[in-house]
Amino acid sequence: MSTMTIKLKIWRQKNSHDPGHFEDYKLDDVNEHMSFLEMLDVLNENLIKEGTDPVEFDYDCREGICGSCNLVINGRAHGPKHMTAVCQLHMREYNNGDTIVIEPPRAAAFPVIKDLVVDRSAFDRIIEAGGYVSVKTGAAPEANLIPVPQDTSNIAFDYATCIGCGACVAACPNSSASLFTGAKIAHLNSLPQGQPERDKRTIAMVNQMEKEGFGDCSNFAECEAVCPVGISIASIAEMRKDYVKAIF
Amino acid sequence: MKLDPKIPSGPLEEKWNRHKNEINLVSPNNKRKHHIIVVGTGLAGASAAASLAELGYNVSAFCIQDSGRRAHSIAAQGGINAAKNYQNDGDSVWRLFYDTIKGGDYRSREANVYRLAENSNNIIDQAVAQGVPFGREYGGLLDNRSFGGAQVSRTFYSRGQTGQQLLLGAYQAMMKEVHSGKIKYFPRHEMLDLVVVDGKARGIISRDLVSGEVMKFQADAVVLCTGGYGNVFYLSTNAKNSNVTAAWRCHKRGAAFANPCFVQIHPTCIPVSGDYQSKLTLMSESLRNDGRVWVPKKKGDKRPPNEIPEDERYYYLEERYPSFGNLVPRDVASRNAKMVTDDGMGVGSSGLAVYLDFRDAIKRDGEDVIRAKYGNLFDMYQNITDENPYKTPMRIFPAVHYTMGGLWVDYNLMSNIPGLFVAGEANFSDHGANRLGASALMQGLSDGYFIVPYTIGDYLAGNEVPKISTDHDAFKEAESTASGQLDKLLAVKGDKTIIEFHRELGKIMWDKVGISRSKEGLESAVKEIRKLRDEFWQNVRVPGEKNYYNKYLEFAARVADYFELAELMALDALDRNESCGCHLRDEYQTEEGEAIRNDKDYSYVSAWEYLGVNGKLETKIHKEPLEFEFVELKQRSYK
Numbered sequence: 001m002s003t004m005t006i007k008l009k010i011w012r013q014k015n016s017h018d019p020g021h022f023e024d025y026k027l028d029d030v031n032e033h034m035s036f037l038e039m040l041d042v043l044n045e046n047l048i049k050e051g052t053d054p055v056e057f058d059y060d061c062r063e064g065i066c067g068s069c070n071l072v073i074n075g076r077a078h079g080p081k082h083m084t085a086v087c088q089l090h091m092r093e094y095n096n097g098d099t100i101v102i103e104p105p106r107a108a109a110f111p112v113i114k115d116l117v118v119d120r121s122a123f124d125r126i127i128e129a130g131g132y133v134s135v136k137t138g139a140a141p142e143a144n145l146i147p148v149p150q151d152t153s154n155i156a157f158d159y160a161t162c163i164g165c166g167a168c169v170a171a172c173p174n175s176s177a178s179l180f181t182g183a184k185i186a187h188l189n190s191l192p193q194g195q196p197e198r199d200k201r202t203i204a205m206v207n208q209m210e211k212e213g214f215g216d217c218s219n220f221a222e223c224e225a226v227c228p229v230g231i232s233i234a235s236i237a238e239m240r241k242d243y244v245k246a247i248f
Numbered sequence: 249m250k251l252d253p254k255i256p257s258g259p260l261e262e263k264w265n266r267h268k269n270e271i272n273l274v275s276p277n278n279k280r281k282h283h284i285i286v287v288g289t290g291l292a293g294a295s296a297a298a299s300l301a302e303l304g305y306n307v308s309a310f311c312i313q314d315s316g317r318r319a320h321s322i323a324a325q326g327g328i329n330a331a332k333n334y335q336n337d338g339d340s341v342w343r344l345f346y347d348t349i350k351g352g353d354y355r356s357r358e359a360n361v362y363r364l365a366e367n368s369n370n371i372i373d374q375a376v377a378q379g380v381p382f383g384r385e386y387g388g389l390l391d392n393r394s395f396g397g398a399q400v401s402r403t404f405y406s407r408g409q410t411g412q413q414l415l416l417g418a419y420q421a422m423m424k425e426v427h428s429g430k431i432k433y434f435p436r437h438e439m440l441d442l443v444v445v446d447g448k449a450r451g452i453i454s455r456d457l458v459s460g461e462v463m464k465f466q467a468d469a470v471v472l473c474t475g476g477y478g479n480v481f482y483l484s485t486n487a488k489n490s491n492v493t494a495a496w497r498c499h500k501r502g503a504a505f506a507n508p509c510f511v512q513i514h515p516t517c518i519p520v521s522g523d524y525q526s527k528l529t530l531m532s533e534s535l536r537n538d539g540r541v542w543v544p545k546k547k548g549d550k551r552p553p554n555e556i557p558e559d560e561r562y563y564y565l566e567e568r569y570p571s572f573g574n575l576v577p578r579d580v581a582s583r584n585a586k587m588v589t590d591d592g593m594g595v596g597s598s599g600l601a602v603y604l605d606f607r608d609a610i611k612r613d614g615e616d617v618i619r620a621k622y623g624n625l626f627d628m629y630q631n632i633t634d635e636n637p638y639k640t641p642m643r644i645f646p647a648v649h650y651t652m653g654g655l656w657v658d659y660n661l662m663s664n665i666p667g668l669f670v671a672g673e674a675n676f677s678d679h680g681a682n683r684l685g686a687s688a689l690m691q692g693l694s695d696g697y698f699i700v701p702y703t704i705g706d707y708l709a710g711n712e713v714p715k716i717s718t719d720h721d722a723f724k725e726a727e728s729t730a731s732g733q734l735d736k737l738l739a740v741k742g743d744k745t746i747i748e749f750h751r752e753l754g755k756i757m758w759d760k761v762g763i764s765r766s767k768e769g770l771e772s773a774v775k776e777i778r779k780l781r782d783e784f785w786q787n788v789r790v791p792g793e794k795n796y797y798n799k800y801l802e803f804a805a806r807v808a809d810y811f812e813l814a815e816l817m818a819l820d821a822l823d824r825n826e827s828c829g830c831h832l833r834d835e836y837q838t839e840e841g842e843a844i845r846n847d848k849d850y851s852y853v854s855a856w857e858y859l860g861v862n863g864k865l866e867t868k869i870h871k872e873p874l875e876f877e878f879v880e881l882k883q884r885s886y887k
Contacts, residue, residue, distance in 0.1 A: 015796065033521045035632075041526055041747070048745050048791045048800065056799055058314065060487040062527045064628065065412055066318040081631075088631045113458055114797040121435065124315050128427045132420035133379045137299040137697045138370070140377035144334065147388030148381075157381035157406060160413060164317055193379045 004030045004096040008043065010055055011103045016111050022101075032092040036079065037062060037069065039091055040102075057116040064088040064228060067163030070170065071116055072103040077167035077226040085165065085228035105170030109177070109213040120166050122212040123180060130204035131184040133193050146192055159187035161229045168223035168231075174215030179223040181209045182235035189242055199246035206243050249504060249857050251872050254658040255359045260878045261341075264363040267659070268702055272709030279304035282708055285452055285467040287439045287494055289316035291411075291689060292672025293473030294418035295696030300471075301425035303701055308465060309422060310434045310454055312489055312802075317419045320475060320487040321692060324411025325532035325625065327393060327403035328375075328689040330368035335392055339400040341365045346879065348687060351397040351577050352652070352680020353829035353845060354881050355507070355853075357874060359659060360677050364687075367694040372404055374697060378417040382406055394537055395685040397577040397886075403686045408532055408624045414689055418696070438802060439494040440730035442470065442501045442668065445722045448713065449668035453723075453730045457802065460795040462731045464718040469667045469704055472498060473696065476651035476673040478511065480810045480817070481762070482754025484648035485517060485530040491806040492813050495655050495674050503663040504855035504870065506676035507653035508813065509821035512683055512830050513763050514649030515581035518632050518642075519601040528647040529632060531604070532625055533685040536574045538609035538618065539642070541565050541581070543602050547592035553603055553641045564588055568840075572886040579682045579830045580886060582646035586763045587841055589645075596643045605641035646763060650688060652679040652830070653820075656855040656872075660703035661695060664855075666711065669704060671695035676853065681829025734794045737804045742787030746800060749784050750807045753777065757814055765821050766834040773818045778864055781811040815865040816856055823869060826850045847881050 006027045013020030027043055034042070037059055044054035060068040064085040071086045073079035079089045094100065102116065110118040148156075160183075168179035185202055188194035194201070210216075217236055224233045256267040274282070282305050286297040289311040297309040311319060333339040345365040349356060372390070376382065383391040383405050392401040406413040425431040434454070440462065441453040451466040477492035478484040499505045516531045542561045549556065564584055566573045576584075585602050588594065595601050610618050615638055619626070626637045633643070654676040655663050661677065662669050672692040679687065760773035784807070792798040827836040827843035828850070836844045852871040859866035 031522055031524060033634075034524050035526070038524045038526050042524055044800075045745055045747060048789060051791075053792050054800060056797055060313060060318055060489045061320060061323045062488060063323055063529045064631075065323050065409065066313070066320070066487060068313065068318050083627075084631060088628070090632070090634070092634060117797060119458075120314055124317075124423065124426075124433070124435070127317075127420060128423040130427075132424045133377065134424060135374070135377040135421075136302045137295070137374060137421075137701065140370075140373040143332070143372045143376040144389050146376055148384055149388050150384045150386050153381050153384045153388075156379070157413070160379075160381050160406075160416065161409060163412075164315065187381070188379050191379050191381070193377055 002032055004032070004091065004094065006030045006039070006094060007099040009099060009101045012055070012115055013112050015114060020112065030091050032090070034091045035062070035087060036089040036091065037087050055116065056114045059087060062087045065163060067165040070105050070165045070167060072105055072170050074101050077105060077170040078228050083228055083230050085163070105166050107169045107175035107214070109175065110166060110169065122214070123164050123166065123177070125212060126177065126181055126205055126208045127184065129208035130197065130201035131188070133188060134197060148191060152190060156187050156190045159183045159190070159231065159235050162231050163229055165228065167226045167228060169214065171222040171226040172215065173220055173222065174218055176217045177209050177214040178217035178236045178239065179227065179231055179233065181205050182239035183231045185242060186235040186238040189238065198242065202239065202242040202246045206239065249664060249870055251504060251656060251664060251855055251870055252658060253357065253872055254660060255357065256659065260358060260362050263359050264366060271702065271706035274705045274709045276304050280306065282306065282468045283308065283466070284469050284471060284704065285310070285465060286471045286473060287452065288319065288473035288475060289419065289422065290319035290321035290473060290475055290672060291415055291418055291692030292696040293319070294415065294422045295693050296471050296473060296671055296700045297431055298418060298421035298425050299697050299701040300704065301428070301430035307425070307430060308432045308434060308467070310437045310439060312436065312438045312457065314436055316422060316433070316435060317416060319415060320490050321415045321689070322412045323487065324689055325408045325530065326395065326534040327405035327410045327686040328371065328414065329395070329402050329686040330372045330404060330690070331365055331402060332369055332372060334390060335401045337400045339402050343400065344368060344402065347398045348678070348684055349680065349879060350884060351684035352682050353884060354680065354847070354851070354876065355828055355874065356678055356680035358876060358878055364678050364691055364694050367698045368690050370698055371690060371693045375414055375417050378421060380406065380413045380417045393534055394575065396533055396536060396575045396581070397684040405534070408622060411689060414693065418693070439474070440497060441726040442498045443723050443726045444501050444665060445716060445720060448666045450716055451718065451723060453726045458797055460798065462727055464723045464727055466716055466718050468708060468713040469669060471669045471671060471700055471704070472655065472674050473671045474674045476654065477813060478648045478651050480753070480814050481648040481757045482750045483520065483525060483528050485514060485528050488527060493806050493809045496809040496813055498655060498663070498665070498668060499858050501665065503665050503668060504656035504857055505653070505816060506656035506853050506855045507820065508817045508856065509761070509824060509831055510652035510681050510829065511648060512578055512650040512652060513582045513646045515578055515585055515646050516604060516644045517647035518629065519596055519598065519645040529628065530647070530649060531629060531642065531644060533578065535604060535622060535625060538621070539574065539604040539606050540608060541574050541602055541604055543588045543593040543595060553595070553605070562588070562593065569886045576886045577682060577684060582763055583832055583841065585646050601643040601645045603641035604644045606637060607641070610638065650683055652676065652681060652683055656853070660706065661699055662703065662707060667707065667713070669700055671700050681831055733805060734801060737788065737790045737801065737808065738794060740785065740788050740790065742789050744787050745789055746804045746807055749780065749788060750810070752780055753810060753814055756780070761818050761821055764832045764834055767822065770818050770822045774815055777811065777815045777818065782863070784808070784811055812861055812865055816867060819865070819867065820854055820856065823854060824850055845883065
């Protein structure tokens with residue numbers, strides 16, 4: 001088992017008013033089997049012992065499904081490994097002596113709370129605008145009365161698998177939330193259950209996305225490249241198609 | 249303390265319907281006069297908040313994450329049980345009930361478990377109507393898979409992400425009501441205390457985790473849906489933020505804590521790789537449908553698994569339990585993994601692992617079929633271990649996963665503090681001494697969608713809840729207690745970090761209050777916990793201040809509560825002089841290592857009353873006898 005020395009350049013910012021700056025750190029004895037976030041845990045243990053404030057970053061499940069973690073590493077959301085959330089990234093991707101730059105996902109709609117922690121409540125408000133089927137508890141018919149072709153169900157699942165981390169926004173030159181919004185629209189609009197509210201949902205969610213200060217999509221496809229669960233930009237095409245249909 | 253389970257009379261299959269017909273209702277124009285606080289937005293919390301808001305109540309929903317969608321229900325992989333009998337394999341509400349109560353080793357209430365099985369079908373209907381993309385057959389109808397502890401196929405799934413899809417369905421239903429204005433939504437908020445006025449739950453104290461402000465919130469009832477306490481072990485499959493604080497603070501305000509020693513150790517997790525390890529990752533139980541569990545017959549056999557010939561492999565579950573094989577319940581699978589590794593047959597560098605092998609399934613069905621079923625789990629495994637499970641068997645080992653114990657509730661899911669309801673993993677109600685796979689999602693949603701919305705109406709219609717202001721002394725006292733504890737933690741300024749303390753506590757718990765327990769081990773655990781707790785309060789170093797975002801301060805307060813809970817768990821395990829479900833006492837087992845239950849003396853729910861901590865935890869046990877009218881108690885056999 002080999003250990004490494006890693007140099008870190010980490011964004012430190014006290015609060016949303018602080019302009020923020022990069023701080024340099026050095027970490028010895030980094031084990032290749034550590035996850036990236038465990039490496040930051042170790043750094044924080046050292047900082048706490050030195051009497052310095054630890055680096056704040058968001059995380060929860062540490063198994064790639066909750067979408068809490070969202071670091072930008074060497075300029076790439078979630079780091080170098082394709083289809084991998086940063087909590088599932090391991091230090092074996094790095095070499096002894098490497099310098100790693102860690103930043104929060106930067107977007108006007110994601111203000112920094114502290115260090116690497118940002119406010120992603122804009123995503124909640126996009127879902128709130130229409131990302132659901134309006135069915136009250138108890139009103140549902142017998143489940144098998146709504147047959148859904150297997151292919152359709154698989155496509156809907158692929159869109160529904162979005163973890164809401166915001167990497168798509170961080171990667172987009174326009175800071176667009178089109179992949180996030182498109183994924184939910186494409187999930188619900190592809191299913192029979194989603195048809196009654198199809199137009200209303202599409203317009204409301206697209207308008208909310210704009211209102212939150214996210215940019216528009218220019219088809220760079222950077223979002224798909226960094227998405228840890230591989231949401232396809234076909235979802236954006238679905239969203240636009242449904243939007244055009246809905247407004248006319 | 250009086251513990252009345254309030255189980256309705258009558259035949260098992262009529263209890264719930266009859267109860268629903270008889271309980272009090274709140275009229276629509278009165279519902280809007282009531283305010284209900286829901287804490288936690290996992291399956292139980294999000295579904296309860298959405299359903300209560302749809303009924304017309306004003307709801308405030310709190311969660312510690314930055315969005316309700318991130319609650320740890322999201323990580324459930326395998327599936328959700330329901331008694332639909334779509335496979336025509338003889339399933340029924342009765343069989344689901346029976347499997348669940350047997351799987352729990354007869355330490356849960358018949359009436360609660362039967363109701364859970366009854367509600368299971370409604371959950372599937374509800375989720376499908378919301379657009380949850382369950383796995384389907386070519387004809388477009390819903391598909392099922394098998395899970396441990398059952399001989400029918402009744403588990404509905406969305407690939408390996410069933411929890412995620414069900415949670416997003418409930419979260420979206422909740423956001424719909426945020427949009428309608430019926431739910432006020434408080435993400436990044438942590439409940440630090442319960443406010444009790446005139447004996448009733450009337451509000452909470454919560455900390456805004458961004459500003460650090462400690463705030464007071466008034467309500468007519470509080471629904472606690474804050475999950476389990478597995479993180480007391482430091483390493484578990486729980487999310488890092490999962491904690492017991494909200495539930496424990498309710499316990500300190502008088503709510504009884506039931507069966508705290510019932511902790512499920514899940515048999516299929518990725519083994520520990522080093523000291524820096526921050527959490528353990530589960531590999532879904534569904535893998536045991538196709539994976540075969542084995543170890544080398546020869547002790548200390550270091551050959552690569554693929555070089556070990558068939559006749560030198562010990563398929564211990566298949567050999568010992570021919571009728572259930574690899575699909576024995578979780579407690580049985582975990583205990584057997586410990587037995588073979590204790591005997592020196594464990595694999596991997598630590599020797600603390602067994603193989604879960606897909607070679608035969610891939611040979612039988614082809615790699616594509618296996619990839620379609622478990623692709624994301626295999627990818628996850630490879631990501632973490634850097635080994636390809638299509639080519640070499642997975643290494644797995646048991647890890648703490650779920651807590652069957654929790655706050656005591658009656659049939660209405662109300663604690664012994666009137667107005668405090670507890671739903672999902674946070675209560676103790678349905679799983680007895682062991683939970684079957686694919687039952688946690690079922691219970692969370694049954695509680696949230698289909699039980700609490702009814703029973704809370706009964707409480708509000710039948711009880712006086714006079715208007716109250718947060719200027720009331722009880723709110724001020726709770727606020728200063730919560731705030732004072734944070735100051736106290738920050739003031740210690742010791743030398744040891746929170747994680748160092750937590751890791752040490754976890755080791756005591758894993759070694760002595762884990763897969764197997766003994767009188768001697770438990771007694772020494774109690775002493776060690778007390779000693780470490782004293783040291784914690786004298787020597788912990790908590791960085792930063794309380795008036796801004798400070799994750800380590802949150803952790804410190806949670807670890808402080810774990811130190812008290814840990815002692816209660818050991819005391820509860822000491823009290824229970826029998827083996828049942830996940831609770832294995834070394835003194836009470838057969839020569840083959842099967843659990844010996846003692847129904848005569850231990851057929852009860854232990855409900856503990858908090859009396860204080862003064863060097864030691866002062867606590868008092870109350871016993872709710874479990875009465876079995878409809879099932880015959882048998883020694884479980886999966887042979």
